[in-house]
Amino acid sequence: MAYFYYMIKVLGILWNSFKMALQELKVNKLRTFLSLFGITIGIFCIIGVLATIDSLKTKISNDLSGLGNNTIFIDKWDYNGGPEYPWWKFVKRPSMKISEMEFVQKRSSLASNIAFFVSTSATFSYEENNLKGVNLYGVTSDFNKIQAFNIGIGRYFNETDFNRGVPYAVIGDKVANELYGKPEKALGKTITYGGRRLQVVGIVEKQGSSMIGGFDYDKAVIVTYGYYASIFNPDQNNPYIMVQAKPGIPSKALQDELNGIMRQLRKLSPTQEDNFTCNDVAQFKDQIESVFGAINKGGWAIAGLSLLVGAFGVANIMFVTVRERTSQIGLKKAIGAKSSTILYEFLLESAFLCIIGGLVGLFLVWLLTVALGALLPFPIFIAPSIIFLALSICIILGVISGIIPASIAAKMNPVEAIRTK
Numbered sequence: 001m002a003y004f005y006y007m008i009k010v011l012g013i014l015w016n017s018f019k020m021a022l023q024e025l026k027v028n029k030l031r032t033f034l035s036l037f038g039i040t041i042g043i044f045c046i047i048g049v050l051a052t053i054d055s056l057k058t059k060i061s062n063d064l065s066g067l068g069n070n071t072i073f074i075d076k077w078d079y080n081g082g083p084e085y086p087w088w089k090f091v092k093r094p095s096m097k098i099s100e101m102e103f104v105q106k107r108s109s110l111a112s113n114i115a116f117f118v119s120t121s122a123t124f125s126y127e128e129n130n131l132k133g134v135n136l137y138g139v140t141s142d143f144n145k146i147q148a149f150n151i152g153i154g155r156y157f158n159e160t161d162f163n164r165g166v167p168y169a170v171i172g173d174k175v176a177n178e179l180y181g182k183p184e185k186a187l188g189k190t191i192t193y194g195g196r197r198l199q200v201v202g203i204v205e206k207q208g209s210s211m212i213g214g215f216d217y218d219k220a221v222i223v224t225y226g227y228y229a230s231i232f233n234p235d236q237n238n239p240y241i242m243v244q245a246k247p248g249i250p251s252k253a254l255q256d257e258l259n260g261i262m263r264q265l266r267k268l269s270p271t272q273e274d275n276f277t278c279n280d281v282a283q284f285k286d287q288i289e290s291v292f293g294a295i296n297k298g299g300w301a302i303a304g305l306s307l308l309v310g311a312f313g314v315a316n317i318m319f320v321t322v323r324e325r326t327s328q329i330g331l332k333k334a335i336g337a338k339s340s341t342i343l344y345e346f347l348l349e350s351a352f353l354c355i356i357g358g359l360v361g362l363f364l365v366w367l368l369t370v371a372l373g374a375l376l377p378f379p380i381f382i383a384p385s386i387i388f389l390a391l392s393i394c395i396i397l398g399v400i401s402g403i404i405p406a407s408i409a410a411k412m413n414p415v416e417a418i419r420t421k
Contacts, residue, residue, distance in 0.1 A: 036357035038310025039397065043361030046303030047390050048368055051382045053295055059378035070251045071146055071281050072258055074104070075240035078277040079284075093275045095235045098225065100265055101140070104241060107261045110254045112246040115143040116225055118239035120232060122193045124221060126179040126186075134175060135220040136193070138228025146244045149217050154187045154202035157224055165226025169198035173206035174218040191221065196231065198223065208378075251282045307393070310357065311401045318350050318405035329409050330417025343410035350402025351395045358394035362387065 073079070076093035101116045108114070118138045124131050141162045151170065161168055169191055176183040179191065183203045190197045198221070207217045228234070245254040258278045266275060322329070329342060362382070369380035 036310065036313065036353060036360070038306050038308075038313050039354050039357030039394065040310070040361040040364070042303045042306030042310050043358045043390050043393065044364045044368075045306055046300060046393075047362060047365045047382065047386055049296065049298075049300075049303070050386050050389070051365060051369060052372070052380060054383055054386065055378060055380045069281075070245040070249070070254070072243045072245075072251060072255050073240055073279040073281070074100075074243065074258060074262065075238075075277055075279060076275070077238070077279075079279040090277075094266075096239045096241050096276075098140075098229070098234070098239075100262070101241045103265050104243065104258065104261055107264075108243065108254075108257060110245055110249045110257050111243045113142040113145040113242075113244040114140075115146055115242045116140045116239060117143065117242055118225070118228060118232075118234045118237050120237045122221075124175065124179065124191050124193045126189065126191055129179045131175060131178045131219075133219070134193075135216055136228070137215075137220055137222045138225045138232075138234070139222060140225045142244075143222075143242070146242050147215065149207060149215075150205045151202045152205035153183055154200070156202055162224050162226060165224055165230055167196070167198050167227055168201045168223070170202040170204060170222040171200055172204050172216075172218040172220045175221060176200075176203045193221075251280050255280050307397060310354075311397050314350055314353055314357075314398065314401035315405065317353065318346060318402045321349070322346065322405045322409045325409075326412065326417050327419075329412050330414045330419075333412065333414035334418060339410040342412075343406045346406035346409050347399055347402045350406070351398030354394040354398035354401065355391060358390050362390055 074096060076095055077090050078085075096116070098116050101114060104111070105114045116139070120136050121133055122136050124134045141157070141159065144156055152173070154170070156170060157168065160166075171186060171191065173183060175191075176186040180186040180189065186200045186203055189200050191200055192198075204217045204220070204222075225234075243254065243258060245251055255278045259274070262276050262278070263274065268274065332342065333339070365382060369382060372380045
């Protein structure tokens with residue numbers, strides 16, 4: 001019974017504080033709006049930054065996963081880049097060979113899947129329809145085990161296709177739509193490039209654009225490496241080897257093993273530099289984390305200033321409110337209201353005011369996500385954890401802003417307070 005009475009009392013304080021916050025907003029619209037504007041802008045800044053960064057991280061992480069999880073790219077190029085990138089040094093390196101992939105396949109004990117990849121660009125056509133700048137990928141049998149794409153219609157290549165190097169093609173969603181109108185119409189038809197024909201055996205599900213380059217399956221035609229090598233010289237199109245680690249094997253361990261295998265294969269002495277690079281996809285995730293961390297700090301710095309201004313604004317409202325309600329406070333205390341009840345009422349009212357400002361900020365962020373979602377190549381979303389963070393910040397700021405005014409109200413002498421006009 002005592003617990004029930006206590007809950008009724010708490011709910012009464014909450015409801016009364018909420019009503020007073022709404023009354024303050026209704027009676028003194030301009031003053032309250034200007035005071036809460038800092039809270040609104042602060043929440044808008046930090047939640048807008050966090051939502052955009054989270055969405056961008058999700059998009060880039062998905063794009064990186066598309067390159068292959070726990071995968072090493074053995075290439076003559078180093079993917080680190082930078083302003084002092086020695087391209088003149090890497091361009092002289094020998095290209096990867098299919099025989100080197102086979103050697104790595106035999107020697108590596110940490111690899112689960114190994115694929116050879118080479119690509120070029122071509123114009124493809126069907127009847128009167130033409131599509132320029134299509135990626136022609138030549139791949140070996142493990143490629144689809146490393147890469148994250150699904151066949152929506154038809155099938156992928158089988159072992160017989162790879163062994164014979166047949167003129168079959170798996171095409172992307174955009175290629176199918178541009179040349180055939182609908183992906184369903186492409187299956188079994190021929191697709192032409194440079195006077196040569198390929199039979200379409202499968203269509204890749206729509207992937208969407210990638211923000212990190214990599215593979216564009218929507219605008220791609222995939223063929224077996226055997227077929228590709230019968231038409232083009234792979235050495236002229238920068239081939240590389242993709243190696244995926246076994247489950248539980250760190251990419252760093254695989255990278256070290258592959259370095260040793262490649263040095264042995266190319267007969268490099270201990271004093272000679274590598275004439276290849278084992279690029280770890282995981283390193284890009286670390287770089288992205290550091291960049292996003294810096295952006296988040298900038299967002300917090302901007303939001304912190306706005307929230308500080310907003311906190312002073314709310315504190316000012318509460319000081320004015322206490323002064324305006326001095327006689328009411330005295331009357332409440334005279335009829336038995338405890339000092340703690342007065343304290344909690346003003347603290348909760350301050351918190352509710354900050355929450356109102358925060359909700360307006362969240363609404364503005366939602367409008368921002370709708371606008372950016374229509375412009376950017378990836379959706380912007382507000383995670384529940386971010387909303388919880390915003391409300392938590394509002395409550396904490398409300399308590400901090402209202403603690404001094406609420407304490408003044410709680411300590412008032414009821415007789416003196418009633419006499420105050």
